[in-house]
Amino acid sequence: PAVAVAVISGPNLAREVAAGQPAAGVIACERSEAARELQGLFTGESFRAYTSTDVLGVELAGALKNVIALAVGMTNELGLGANAQASLVTRGLAEMARLGAALGAQAETFRGLAGMGDLMVTCASRHGRNRAVGERIGRGESLEAILAGMEMVAEGVATTRSLVPLARRLGVEMPIAAEVHRVLFEGKDPLRALTDLMLRAPKRE
16 A cells, blocks of 8 residues: 655644654544544653644745745844734735645635644744744844744745745735745845735725
8 A cells, every 4th residue: 555644743842842842743544544544643741742634834834934934034123013013924824724725625624723833933033944044024123134044944035935925826926925935035124025015905804
């Protein structure tokens, strides 16, 4: 029989999981029985695992949230407040879900641990690499200098580079991701980018 591929994701900061602090995650596998077997192996006093068959959605959510974390980091450094951060997280999640739907992922995945959960912790934690890169961009440092001095990878940078052309090709509106791309790769000022987001044409939520 073919090997079952499974992915695990969620609000799971490595240092907290390693320290035995409580966390939850989702295990996605197209073969439900394999997901349930892994669920039994991972679930314990400090980790609660849920199952899903939406492998694509879990993988997409894990990649896309890093782009939003870059934007939140810029907002943090610019001192624009908690309202701005919450607005970016919420509207960022909507962008993630729109792209997921266009690619065939399940909407509920983006409302769950792999989507909203991982997005929240990535944007809130001071240990998040992508948020930290956004903060340094907000301080006026160049992307090249930031990446050259990093020992670990901030995945959101590469994701942003490929995401925006993909969204454009699919006809998916992702204005936050587009502004992050302009800041990272086109030299746009972060505050100008955030202002332009605020000045977009009004619409229904």
